Amino acid sequence: xxxxxxxxxxxxxxxxxxxxxxxxxxxxxxxxxxxxxxxxxxxxxxxxxxxxxxxxxxxxxxxxxxxxxxxxxxxxxxxxxxxxxxxxxxxxxxxxxxxxxxxxxxxxxxxxxxxxxxxxxxxxxxxxxxxxxxxxxxxxxxxxxxxxxxxxxxxxxxxxxxxxxxxxxxxxxxxxx
Numbered sequence: 001x002x003x004x005x006x007x008x009x010x011x012x013x014x015x016x017x018x019x020x021x022x023x024x025x026x027x028x029x030x031x032x033x034x035x036x037x038x039x040x041x042x043x044x045x046x047x048x049x050x051x052x053x054x055x056x057x058x059x060x061x062x063x064x065x066x067x068x069x070x071x072x073x074x075x076x077x078x079x080x081x082x083x084x085x086x087x088x089x090x091x092x093x094x095x096x097x098x099x100x101x102x103x104x105x106x107x108x109x110x111x112x113x114x115x116x117x118x119x120x121x122x123x124x125x126x127x128x129x130x131x132x133x134x135x136x137x138x139x140x141x142x143x144x145x146x147x148x149x150x151x152x153x154x155x156x157x158x159x160x161x162x163x164x165x166x167x168x169x170x171x172x173x174x175x176x177x
Contacts, residue, residue: 012155012157012159012160013040013043013045013050013127013155014040014043015040015041015042015043016039016040016041017039017040017160018037018038018039018040019037019038019039019160019162020035020036020037020038021035021036021038021162022034022035022036023036023056023166032060034056034057034058034059035056035057035058036054036055036056036057037054037055037057038052038053038054038055038162039052039053039055040052041053041069045074047079048073048074048075048076048078048079048080049071049072049073049074049079050071050072050074050129051069051070051071051072052069052070052072053067053068053069053070053137054067054068054070054131054133055067056068056145059143059144059145061143061144061145062139062143062144062145064138064139065138066136066138066139066143066145067136067137067138067139068133068134068135068136068137068147069133069134069135069137070131070132070133070134070151071131071132071134072129072130072131072132072153073129073130074127074128074129075116075121075127075128075129075130076121076122077116077117077119077120077121080130081115081116081117082094082098082107082111082115082116082128083115084130084150087132087149087150087167087169088169089150089167089169093167094152095111095112097152097165097167098111098128098152100152100165101126101128101152101154101163103125103126103154104128104154107119107124125156125157125158126154126155126156126157127154127155127157128152128153128154128155129152129153129154129155130150130151130152130153131150131151131153131164132150132151133147133150134147135147146168146170148168148169148170149166149167149168149169149170150166150167151164151165151166151167152164152165152167
């Protein structure tokens with residue numbers, strides 16, 4: 001978008017940066033929590049791109065930790081907007097997931113009005129992203145997990161915290177990163 005400033009570099013988004021947390025999975029009557037390790041393997045803020053690996057530990061259906069490779073889009077209104085436009089995500093699904101982040105509340109009306117294109121996100125204290133797992137690294141596709149969906153992610157520039165919600169168009173179950 002012409003006139004949109006690019007996000008400034010962030011010390012928490014560098015190749016090799018690691019994040020550790022928990023992925024909470026709601027599957028019908030049962031809730032599970034898996035330890036998750038994420039490592040950035042590539043990051044190009046100017047192009048709105050990042051990639052990395054995600055390791056899920058103590059997954060009940062897997063004998064070993066499950067590692068996936070993912071690619072991400074940074075919502076910057078230059079390269080990517082709040083509307084996904086792929087992976088079977090509708091505008092309604094996009095809003096449903098972005099609204100789960102309290103930091104999105106300040107942007108909601110502008111995004112409703114023009115897709116958020118008029119917003120200058122370069123200095124906003126949070127970065128919004130989508131992470132799409134592309135393939136399993138160390139297990140076969142029969143490991144009991146799916147990578148058909150993607151994560152809506154909110155990243156804090158001030159402390160490096162990451163929160164995310166998984167959307168899978170083929171599942172009624174949800175997951176929070």
